[in-house]
Amino acid sequence: MSELAVPAVRRKEGGSAWRGRLEHLATHVVVILLMAIWLIPTIGLLISSFRPSADVQSSGWWTFFFQPAQATLENYTYVLAQAGIGTGFINSLFISIPATVIPVFVAAFAAYAFAWMSFPGRNILFVVVVGLLVVPLQTTFIPILRLYGQIGIEGQFLAVWLAHTGYGLPFAVYLLRNFMGELPREVFESAAIDGASPVTSFFRLAIPMSVPAIAALVIFQFLFVWNDLLVSLIYIGAANPENDPLTISIASLVGNFGQGWWYLAAASFISMAVPLLVFFTLQRYFVRGIVGGSVKG
Amino acid sequence: MSLVMRATLARAGVFMASFALVASACAASSTPSPAASSAAASTAPSGSAAPSASSSAAAGASATPAPLPSPGSSEIAAAKQYASTLGTNIGGSVTVLAQWSGSEQQQFLQMVQPFIDATGVQIKYTGTRDEPTVLQTAIAAGGASLPDIAGIPGPAQMQQFASSGTLQDLSSVIDMNTYQSQAPASLVQLGTVNGKLVGVFLDVSAKGQIWYDPKIVGDLASNPPASWTDFQNLIKQDTSKAQAPWCLAVESGAATGWPATDVVETFMLKTYGPDVYNQWWQGKLKWTSSQVKTAFQDLGQMVSESYGGANRIVTTNFANAGDPLFSTPPGCLFLHEASFITGLGAFANQTKITDYNFIPFPAINSQYQNAVEGAGDLFGMFKNTPQSAALMKYLVSAQAQALFVAPGEFLSANKGVANYPNPMNQRLAQILSGASSFVFDASDQMPTSMQNEFYKGLVNYIQNPSQLDSILSHLDSVQSSAYSQ
DSSP: OHHHHHHHHHHHHHHHHHHHHHHHHHHHHHHHHHHHHHHHHHHHHHHHHTSOHHHHHHSOGGGGGGOGGGOOSHHHHHHHHSTTHHHHHHHHHHHHHHHHHHHHHHHHHHHHHHHHOOOTTHHHHHHHHHHGGGSOGGGGHHHHHHHHHHHTOTTSHHHHHHHHHHHHHHHHHHHHHHHHHTSOHHHHHHHHHTTOOHHHIIIIIIHHHTHHHHHHHHHHHHHHHHTOOHHHIIIIITTOGGGOOHHHHHHTTSOTTSTTGGGHHHHHHHHHHHHHHHHHHHHHHHHSOSSTTSSOO | OOOOOOOHHHHHHHHHHHHTSSOGGGTTTTOOOOOOOOOOOOOOOOGGGSOOOOTTSOTHHHHSOOOOOOOOHHHHHHHHHHHHTTOSOOOSEEEEEESOOTHHHHHHHHHHHHHHHHHOOEEEEEEOTTHHHHHHHHHHTTSTTOOSEEEESOHHHHHHHHHTTOSOOGGGTSOHHHHHHHSOHHHHHHTEETTEEOOEEEEEEEOSEEEEOHHHHOOOTTSOOSBHHHHHHHHHHHGGGSSEEEEOOOBBTBTTTHHHHHHHHHHHHHHHHHHHHHHHHTTOSOTTSHHHHHHHHHHHHHHHTBTTHHHHHHHSBGGGTTGGGGSSSOSEEEEEEOGGGGGSGGGGGSOBTTTBEEEEOOBSSGGGTTEEEEEEEEEEESSOOHHHHHHHHHHHSHHHHHHHHTTSSOBOSOTTOOOOSSHHHHHHHHHHHTOSEEEEOHHHHSOHHHHHHHHHHHHHHHHOGGGHHHHHHHHHHHHHHHTTO
């Protein structure tokens, strides 16, 4: 009996461990598969950027694996040699940094007020701000451009800064308000008992504890602005080409009939360098939880 | 029709890649604007300066961007001399917005350099294929952010801009006598709205040319078939030399179908002449009329004789329509396309005249043998400043236009330009200047809703030739409402 029972137990234990490993493996396979699907277009683009233009036009990027010797940097040298790419790069930085800092800063104030200060109409105001999320930014071009024309700032960096601030704020306020609302009430109550004003609580408590959310927001907003073509084209493009960002310089690599599109792969990787840098620099803030340990006991 | 494919997919790819990094929350940012259709016709970059090796050879040679051929120094000096008569010390700046980007943009800037040198006027140029969107928005917003000078997407938009009063009257800006003597009368007329000249053509393209490889079918250019019947006989005779007589491809993103409109338009013009042609786009001729139906059937004939059949036609980008001309063995003998095809697809890597050449569309009705369909880039002036007026005068002058055609991609609308860089361009220019009548692309002049249905109808017809009657009667019903709006 016992001789029979022991293997039975062992078999059971061995079976569950084996099943656990199998499930683990299945999860890994699914995750890796999803990642591969997600990455394939980017990998294709990366490979295309190193292929000679004649090949890009005549065959798919995967054929590169059968003739890797043809890798070339000519697309990159062509793109970098174009007039306007350098200025476009500087202009893009000049547009993206303020257009990220301003909305995040304003949104942080607003989010704190919505989360921790009570004032009449708070909820209605918040609903209105969140409701603005569904307004397509394309519908605002004409009235805003008209306004800019009247105050005379069309074609200037200020015009895009303000526009991106407006377009970014609803999402920024929504994200930060929800994050700050989740912060432990006790922290703010203790601070208030110790005599901290709302301003002190904001700068000393709310902001440091919200760093992960702010970092996420900075990434979103920066990418949104950095990648933007349409907003810059409308508010700057026609009036003052000197301030055109990188996206406009890149789009103009392609001719009227679409000729030259093969340079876009290389150009997009040049353009992606900065967002990648921003992403990897800020990524660790996602992981580092500041809230953990802030409430003792 | 002339418009302009946009490599929308390729462009979307740029942005897609960067937001693949993070969640898709930023997806809205760079949505390419719906590129309105536009009438732009320009000859595109021809990399033909560097003769390429056969396609099997290492691709490096043909892929390296060839430096732009420069105009001769005497031409530059002449242009500078002319520019200095417009004022040597104007200073200031002028903003220009156009659809020319890539190498077209370089050629435009090369053309205006002597103007900058002579007058001291800075030119702030933006080239974007989203130009129609930018212009429409700027006009709707009251015009404060409009550029001084801009390309106009097409005759229909020009009418609209002119009637809303945003386009300046050019007859007080440029020397009308010179302009009228140098530009074809039909182009002057096309640029005139309510008696005011508001648009000038800075380049033209000749539609309805038939392209071929002389190594396969022989030197037809010096001995072209006298009539459509002769041409048909020639095709029968050469039929064993390729897999199919014709090449055709109509894919062009949202404007898929337009290359086929050019074929129908050519048949309309060459069979029934400019009067019937004009009535047709003006909405005065029914789509179900025998003339339009015959033109569709002529296209249907070409489709049935085309390489790869209907599937290839509707799924292949028009830029690559002629690629099988140069494959071994050849996929087809002939391609019907406008003059700008020389810069696109496989043409860009071939050598003019030795690798490919063209004949004008043979006469179907000898009466209309020299009637030519064309398209071109219209320019207008939105703000009248001393700088923009001087630039406008410069742009239409024969001296400036001579610089524009020098790299071999553009054809000038100015009859005073004679020094084309190669015999093929010279011949194309002669066809345009020697036209008994010049008509503008019909589909580009139709109301937008009509134009879009025309495209769709043709794609439908190519795939389902048996449904011609229902397609045409649908177009009739669109016609009855489209023109009254």
